[in-house]
Amino acid sequence: LAKTTQPISMDSYEGQEVNITCSHNNIATNDYITWYQQFPSQGPRFIIQGYKTKVTNEVASLFIPADRKSSTLSLPRVSLSDTAVYYCLVDAPRGGFQKLVFGTGTRLLVSP
Amino acid sequence: EAGVTQFPSHSVIEKGQTVTLRCDPISGHDNLYWYRRVMGKEIKFLLHFVKESKQDESGMPNNRFLAERTGGTYSTLKVQPAELEDSGVYFCASSDTQGGVGVNTEAFFGQGTRLTVV
Numbered sequence: 001l002a003k004t005t006q007p008i009s010m011d012s013y014e015g016q017e018v019n020i021t022c023s024h025n026n027i028a029t030n031d032y033i034t035w036y037q038q039f040p041s042q043g044p045r046f047i048i049q050g051y052k053t054k055v056t057n058e059v060a061s062l063f064i065p066a067d068r069k070s071s072t073l074s075l076p077r078v079s080l081s082d083t084a085v086y087y088c089l090v091d092a093p094r095g096g097f098q099k100l101v102f103g104t105g106t107r108l109l110v111s112p
Numbered sequence: 113e114a115g116v117t118q119f120p121s122h123s124v125i126e127k128g129q130t131v132t133l134r135c136d137p138i139s140g141h142d143n144l145y146w147y148r149r150v151m152g153k154e155i156k157f158l159l160h161f162v163k164e165s166k167q168d169e170s171g172m173p174n175n176r177f178l179a180e181r182t183g184g185t186y187s188t189l190k191v192q193p194a195e196l197e198d199s200g201v202y203f204c205a206s207s208d209t210q211g212g213v214g215v216n217t218e219a220f221f222g223q224g225t226r227l228t229v230v
Contacts, residue, residue: 043116043203043221044155099168100147100205100219102155 004088009107018075020106022088025069030092033064033071038085038105047086048073075108083110114138116222118204124228130192133225137186137206144187145207145219146179147171150200158202161187194229201226 005023012018024033032051036044048055050062050071061074075082085105117136125131137144146158158177159169163184172179176195181187191198205219 041223043205043224045221046218049218099145099157099160100155101157102147104154 004090004103006086006088006103006106008104009109011109011111012078013111014079015077018078018082018108018110020073020075020086020088020108021070022073023070024088024090027068027090028092031068031090032092033062033068034089034091034100035060035062035073036087036089036100036102038087039083044087044102078108078110080110080112083108116204116206116220118202118222118225120225121223122226122228124230125194127196127229128193130190131194131227133189133191133202133204133227135187135189135204135222137204138220141206141208141220142184143207143219144181145205146187146189147203147205147221148200149203150197153200155203158189191227194227196229199227199229 003026006020032049034049035047037047038044048057048060048062050064052064052068055062063072073086085107087102087105089100116138119134123131142163144161147155148158149155157171159172159179160167161181164181176191176193178190179187189202201224203221203224205221207219
């Protein structure tokens with residue numbers, strides 16, 4: 001499984017755009033990049049997933065360069081409720097099996 | 113539709129006692145996983161069920177932990193006897209089954225059971 005490296009923490013103000021970059025230099029051809037969000041006292045929650053280029057949903061955007069050795073989660077106009085830990089995970093799907101490997105994640109603090 | 117539910121939300125037991133955690137996955141999800149986070153550590157995979165069969169239990173720490181999923185519906189994780197180092201948050205997750213390489217599947221997590229062994 002490819003190892004991921006991401007910032008330990010980030011601070012932002014409400015209304016700003018937040019970009020969290022994750023490095024995964026050893027990503028394999030079949031690996032997908034997935035981001036999860038975790039609030040205190042809750043389980044992780046899927047945010048977005050991608051293989052290459054750009055993926056956008058109602059919550060975030062995921063930018064993946066051509067070499068796929070890194071990815072950037074972009075949260076537009078964050079609010080206080082976006083304060084959470086964000087995990088970048090890399091793994092190859094196997095019939096739906098998800099042996100997710102969580103790193104330390106990035107702790108995002110959004111202030112007024 | 114109900115999400116993944118776990119019971120209890122918090123359990124405090126004495127060292128040496130037995131505790132059983134329960135997870136109800138999303139209805140229809142064949143894949144069920146157990147993860148845990150011990151204090152100050154990262155979330156770690158424990159095991160994976162496909163229906164009632166254990167597919168991967170490589171993350172189970174030792175034989176004091178027993179997971180079951182009778183009938184392929186809910187699952188239980190029993191710790192017997194509990195030790196101090198078992199304290200942490202135990203998460204259950206489930207996902208649907210989709211076939212083939214290149215098809216990934218979102219895992220839905222429960223809120224976790226906080227286990228405190230004193």
